Amino acid sequence: MADLSGFPITRRWPAANPDVIQLYSFPTPNGVKVSIMLEETGLAYEPHAVDISKNQTWDEPFLSLNPNGKIPAIIDSNGPDGKPLALFESGAILIYLAEKTGKFMPADPALRYQTIQWVMFQMAAIGPMFGQVGFFHKFAGREFEDKRPRDRYVAESKRLLGVLETRLAGRDWIMGEYSIADIAILGWVRNLIGFYGAGELVAYAELSNVPAWLERGLARPGVQRGLEIPKRPG
Known part of the structure; x- marks a missing residue:
């Protein structure tokens, strides 16, 4: 042991x-x-x-x-x-x-680095921006009279969703095959429109490729199980 x-x-x-x-x-x-x-x-x-x-x-x-x-x-x-x-x-x-x-990582060296770049896209852009939208829309930021910070993060989040929308045109997954790039991003898009309730703010309904991708991801049994782990304390 x-x-x-x-x-x-x-x-x-x-x-x-x-x-x-x-x-x-x-x-x-x-x-x-x-x-x-x-x-x-x-x-x-x-x-x-x-x-x-x-x-x-x-x-x-x-x-x-x-x-x-x-x-x-x-x-x-x-x-x-x-x-x-x-x-x-x-x-x-x-x-x-x-x-x-x-x-969930291509063996081909070029595709491997391209997969990692999309993971970094989530880490550097999607995570911080969507998180700020959550703060300013759902949490304490709602009380701020000055809406410029919220609007800045909302605009950037809309732009990032547009990058995803373009990338997913003609693809089921970010790299064509399901990969860690999808795993990195799925939970953030789900939270943005679900837990944060910011779908209308970021014009999510105007997208087509991203919602279809999210639906495919959330249908995977491994994703469904992983979303509930660890269990929140009762």
């Missing part, structure tokens, strides 16, 4: 089976990227709910794994050369799991 005692986080969230991947996460758009990927690949893993509503990511046990204090993070007891690997940042984890399993 693997020894994870060197990772302080396991004292706060003990591993029942340290031989499998330990996932520390919460069902947010960033968090579900990794749970979806784990479900889609079939890798054995053990999820631990890190309750961001209680600021558990800022507690020392979690910071010992991710000093940036953000979910998700993993520990793979069977990392490179058979040694344990701790990893944070959802995009990095997606790439790692794709390379570990040989799934």
